[in-house]
Amino acid sequence: MWSDGRQQGVAAATRATPAKGQAMSAHSRAFLQVERLAKAYQADKPVFANVDFGIDRGEFVCIIGHSGCGKTTILNVLAGLDTASAGHAFMDGREIAGPSLERGVVFQGHALMPWLTVRQNIAFAVKSRWPDWKKPEVEAQVEKYVAMVGLSPAIDKKPSQLSGGMKQRVGIARAFAIQPKMLLLDEPFGALDALTRGTIQDELMGIVRETQQTVFMITHDVDEAILLADRILLMSNGAEVDGAYRPGGLAEVVDNPLLRERTRTQLHHLDGYYALRNHIVDFLVSRATAH
């Protein structure tokens, strides 16, 4: 069920990597491919190094690790909002070299424009994605995705008139409405109460299954990862070991063996749930620093 990320790193390191900005064979890599990625704010102390992983089209991958291990940094590199100190990230055969409407991003803060209504916020994104679309097409797209997150009655409200959960739903609708090739979620439910969080997790899972969306998501919540993810990446933090600094990195890749048609309420009753949960918790408690 689980495999050592460092072993995968060795395998990946033996494959040829094209020069920056160059196209690569779409057949040789996963849909999203990260190769030997590293980030250092201080040259002698990289936050992480040699991170290798791939995500297949339609796959849902969660990344878990303690605060500061570099999860958001990796997501920002995938979003094209940050650059790595070393390594490469490719999507659909091309190196990621900046932000693109091919990738939808949802952060914990909803980042809606407060002076615009739900409809206008999402229409803004849709018009950026398809500048040639006429008003009726834009409206239809907006209404479809607002309905998908159950917010049709609030479509003409402004963010200040919405609850935290509703605002987060708008962020999700906006990300889906541009039909990105990849959805990047940075703890999108972190600020929500447990009940709202559960409901939106269910909604997200339904939409992702229906649209076969490819997703990379950061979470601190082990159950959330087990519910949503096909695979879970476990990241370790950098640490001093025997007087020498070791950067953090991808410690392990865990395949989720549970039935894909799972729901939040039956999760705890599924065969393999406790073994999986214990394995991840054990990693977080005792193995999540570089060694």
Ligand SMILES: Nc1ncnc2c1ncn2[C@@H]1O[C@H](COP(=O)(O)OP(=O)(O)OP(=O)(O)O)[C@@H](O)[C@H]1O
């Ligand atoms: N602009 C920056 N300058 C210097 N250090 C930074 C900068 N941005 C991030 N860091 C450091 O890089 C490390 C990784 O940050 P990052 O936000 O990616 O971690 P994370 O795993 O997402 O943490 P959390 O779970 O708390 O969000 C942290 O130690 C952070 O302090």
